[in-house]
Amino acid sequence: MRERGRTRRLMGLGARTGGAMLKTRLGGQADWRALGEALFEGLSELKGPAMKMAQVMSQWDDLLPADLSEELARLQRQAESMPWPRIREALVLQYGDLDAHFRQIEERPFASASMGQVHKALTYDGDTVVLKVQYPGLAEVLESDLVQLKRILRLGRWFKVPQARLDALFEELAAGLRNELDYQAEARALARYRERYACEPRLVIPEPLPELCGPHVLAMRFVDGTPLRELEDADDTTRQAVAQTLADWITRELFTFCELHADPHAGNFAVDARQRLIIYDFGAVIDVPHERLTAMMGLLKATLDQDPMAMDDAMMALGGRQGQGAPLSLYREAAECVAPLFEPGEQDFGDVRVHRRLRELSPKVWGAMDRLQPPADTLLLSRALNGHYWNLVRLKARLDMHARVAPLLDSAGLASPR
Structure with missing residues (x-):
């Protein structure tokens, strides 16, 4: 497809995505299945950065609407091959x-x-x-695709994500895509x-x-x-x-x-x-800088202790909080979802109850986006950890995460989880 036609098609998909998000924000019910089907068909043919972004999104099983996530997941296993x-x-x-x-x-x-x-x-x-x-020709269309992706990311302003944060997220995404070439x-x-x-x-x-x-x-x-x-x-x-x-x-x-x-x-x-x-x-x-890893372990420690105030402090240290008013009730619910995976003894990653609770939290997370923001320099890290987690879920892993995490917290200068 010629670059102009490619750009026009990406703009159309972006507009359709934006329409669904706006409808949801205004209290309506978007047809996420239909949107997912349109994105699958269009991005499977276009390939490149836009398809990569959709594959990334499909790994956020606990944040996206289920119908949309299922359709985007097809891009990981049924994408059209190039002739x-x-x-x-x-x-x-x-x-x-x-x-x-x-x-x-x-x-x-x-x-x-x-x-x-x-x-x-x-x-x-x-x-x-x-x-x-x-x-x-992928290298030649990369930059024009990124322009369209940046426009789509700007839709995040509807969820009160600051423009500076969106720009920083885009730059990390763009750097990752360029490196993959x-x-x-x-x-x-x-x-x-x-x-x-x-x-x-x-x-x-x-x-x-x-x-x-x-x-x-x-x-x-x-x-x-x-x-x-x-x-x-x-x-x-x-x-x-x-x-x-x-x-x-x-x-x-x-x-x-x-x-x-x-x-x-x-x-x-x-x-x-x-x-x-x-x-x-x-x-x-x-690369995962040691100080970033230590800050993330601080958030994990506060989560396992189910201490909302400490969770907010850890989010501030990570650069993942802004504005006034810590969402303490949301922290408390999130901790109640996550902590059971780190109790002593083997924990079943195939337990659908954990994932159901996480999915039920998603609307509350989006509703708190004026205060909770993804740290700008951890987009790829968060995506990677989330994806590895879901691979463990698909394997129905049974792991003693308490025994795995306790020495790591100790080495980071944090007490072992209760």
Whole structure:
């Protein structure tokens, strides 16, 4: 689609989204299912930053209306693939004569995503590799797409989100999207993580192939596995082993290396026959400064103590509060929802009662947006943690979060939770 037509279509989707939000704000009932279907159809075809943003939103299961969330979630597993001739153009631009490099390239994609799609190939040495191919022309339309996304984000003013905060959120989102177009940086991240976890027997990270990598194509050895999203009906032993590995890895990333894998899309993870967790995609890895981590642990400690005043102090320290009047009753309800997950002993992440209560809080959270604001420099971090949490939910994880969190709070200079 030409850039002008693409912009016009994004503007139309933005206007439709804004209309639904305005109707809800005025006390009406929006047709979230119809909006979700329209967004799925339009963004699946357009791909790029707008589709990526919708995938991010779909991971906020506890904030979005259920019908809208369900439709957007389809973008994570049913997105339209780009026709092979366009992908072949990108491969020829990278390699020149494809027959000189590969014995065979499968025209049907192995996976499709918002910024690129993956094709399996066979080298003349007999190795099966995967080629992550950036959609042709994506870099050229990125900035015009971001202009439209910025306009859509401005709808947040209807929920009393200050313009300065919206601008800061946009800049963090934009930086993350631009970074995801740098496939050479992702190849370096793959190599770094392979070295970091070389002695971890429960993790598998594919090997990048530098001689076949370029600005718009990332090549790595093929590692077969069952996608994480297909494990919901797996046997309990497998699910619990994978959940434990995922939780251990996230904890180590944050508290040992001060980094976090920031694209928890379930399609980026799989499990091999030995129950090892495979991590395919490293296009989004973010630094987590120690002081930011300490402030977040302060909020967790106050939440586990179910102390609304301390929660407000922690929110202020995070930059997540403004205006007058702390929403103490909302803090109290939120703490009552979250605290049970951190009680001593194994807690069941598959317990739908917890998620139902969180979803019931969503209207109250939106209603308090004049005082509660997402910290401007933690958009990607919050999104990543939320997405990893929902992956644990889908695995029906049973984890002793009390035992996991207590030493971390102690090391941060905070007392263990009651």
